[in-house]
Amino acid sequence: MGFREINSKMIEATVAPGQKLFSQRGAMLAYKGEVSFTPNVMGGQGGVMSMIGRRVANEDTPLMTVEGNGTVLFGHGGHHIEVINLSGDTLYVEADRLLAFEGTLRQSTVFLGSQGGVMGMVRGQVSGQGLFTTSLTGHGAVAVMAHGGVIELPITPGRPVHVDPQAYVAHHGDVRNKLSTALGWRDMVGRGSGEAFQLELSGSGAVYVQASEEKL
Amino acid sequence: MFRLQSSKVLAVDMTGDAVKAKNGSMVAYDGEMAFKKLTGGGEGIRGMVTRRLTGEQMTLMEVKGHGTCFFADRASEINLITLQGDKLYVESSNLLATDGGLRTGTTFTGLRGASQGNGLFTTTVEGHGQVAVMSDGPAVVLRVSPQYPLSVDPGAYVAHRGNLRQSFQSGVTFRTLIGEGGGEAFQIRFEGDGLVYVQPSERNTIAGDV
Numbered sequence: 491m492g493f494r495e496i497n498s499k500m501i502e503a504t505v506a507p508g509q510k511l512f513s514q515r516g517a518m519l520a521y522k523g524e525v526s527f528t529p530n531v532m533g534g535q536g537g538v539m540s541m542i543g544r545r546v547a548n549e550d551t552p553l554m555t556v557e558g559n560g561t562v563l564f565g566h567g568g569h570h571i572e573v574i575n576l577s578g579d580t581l582y583v584e585a586d587r588l589l590a591f592e593g594t595l596r597q598s599t600v601f602l603g604s605q606g607g608v609m610g611m612v613r614g615q616v617s618g619q620g621l622f623t624t625s626l627t628g629h630g631a632v633a634v635m636a637h638g639g640v641i642e643l644p645i646t647p648g649r650p651v652h653v654d655p656q657a658y659v660a661h662h663g664d665v666r667n668k669l670s671t672a673l674g675w676r677d678m679v680g681r682g683s684g685e686a687f688q689l690e691l692s693g694s695g696a697v698y699v700q701a702s703e704e705k706l
Numbered sequence: 707m708f709r710l711q712s713s714k715v716l717a718v719d720m721t722g723d724a725v726k727a728k729n730g731s732m733v734a735y736d737g738e739m740a741f742k743k744l745t746g747g748g749e750g751i752r753g754m755v756t757r758r759l760t761g762e763q764m765t766l767m768e769v770k771g772h773g774t775c776f777f778a779d780r781a782s783e784i785n786l787i788t789l790q791g792d793k794l795y796v797e798s799s800n801l802l803a804t805d806g807g808l809r810t811g812t813t814f815t816g817l818r819g820a821s822q823g824n825g826l827f828t829t830t831v832e833g834h835g836q837v838a839v840m841s842d843g844p845a846v847v848l849r850v851s852p853q854y855p856l857s858v859d860p861g862a863y864v865a866h867r868g869n870l871r872q873s874f875q876s877g878v879t880f881r882t883l884i885g886e887g888g889g890e891a892f893q894i895r896f897e898g899d900g901l902v903y904v905q906p907s908e909r910n911t912i913a914g915d916v
Contacts, residue, residue: 637781638780638781638782639714651736652735652739685732697734699715700733701781702714702778702779703779704780704781
């Protein structure tokens with residue numbers, strides 16, 4: 491199964507009986523075969539408690555369940571799509587950037603404040619991501635949207651990567667993030683270089699960065 | 707050293723040297739970097755005043771450090787140009803980054819600038835080093851030689867270099883005046899010997915409407 495990239499902005503997913511797929515509501519472009527789309531009231535997996543969790547966390551992007559037998563084309567808003575294959579590790583991504591993912595993955599909502607305490611919360615606010623983010627764990631493929639394509643930067647111990655919060659898309663692996671500031675007197679007097687806040691990611695894994703500083 | 711990580715992301719490997727880049731265009735870096743705004747584009751008081759007066763404003767920052775720094779801006783395509791002592795004319799809004807050793811300045815463009823909707827002045831970059839220029843869609847490089855002059859839509863013009871004279875050409879006829887124009891009422895004509903960078907997209911210009 492998995493996702494096949496048709497071009498940089500469209501993917502094709504194969505659904506077979508017994509295999510579920512979740513996708514952002516309204517992202518289907520075309521399909522072949524017998525496929526049904528059911529709006530997912532729960533907004534994902536994990537029962538009523540997770541639903542409430544997502545509502546509270548504002549990570550409740552409307553999802554739909556795709557089931558049946560056939561192939562489905564997905565795309566949304568002309569955004570570039572990156573397919574990330576997970577093999578047992580966890581991907582952290584913003585819910586509104588999530589285009590589709592396989593039902594074999596476990597979805598949950600993570601409180602960013604737990605990663606780095608108070609600074610974690612500040613980080614969420616500054617990057618406009620809120621205090622929560624979505625995580626996907628397991629084996630399977632995820633399709634993530636980004637403006638202008640993404641590059642993958644490896645993170646290795648001892649070599650942290652700094653990312654502009656607006657250009658950050660997703661990360662996976664054992665990565666700690668913290669907000670680093672380079673605020674100087676120049677920023678106070680409005681003479682900043684526009685790079686006052688950065689996300690510092692350290693540990694081992696990879697971060698996906700988009701070629702633009704626009705949110706979706 | 708400038709290199710393209712993808713067609714829309716510029717990677718610069720730095721070993722203690724400095725580059726100038728558009729303010730806020732950094733998307734990621736590893737290693738140690740320091741960012742400092744260059745007041746007046748690093749051209750001193752005179753450059754600052756000129757830029758204020760001409761409206762050809764550009765906010766640049768100086769990036770210095772060890773490691774790799776990645777730059778991108780609004781998913782624009784990036785073109786690398788190597789300068790060997792010659793001069794590149796580019797719109798300040800299309801300039802992403804230059805080597806620290808290159809000099810930037812402003813120059814008068816005449817009517818061309820006005821038709822592009824970019825003002826009457828443009829930015830020049832000269833010296834030895836690399837420049838990253840942005841375009842909306844991948845830019846094509848067109849050669850101009852004395853036998854083959856080139857006409858370009860003002861909205862699609864990105865940059866040019868070499869020994870070129872530019873003139874303004876208008877195809878305004880009575881049809882244009884009654885609102886039946888072909889949308890190509892004005893062109894910039896380049897004559898001489900050099901290269902012109904053209905993007906596959908048109909900015910909104912006065913010329914585009916008539």
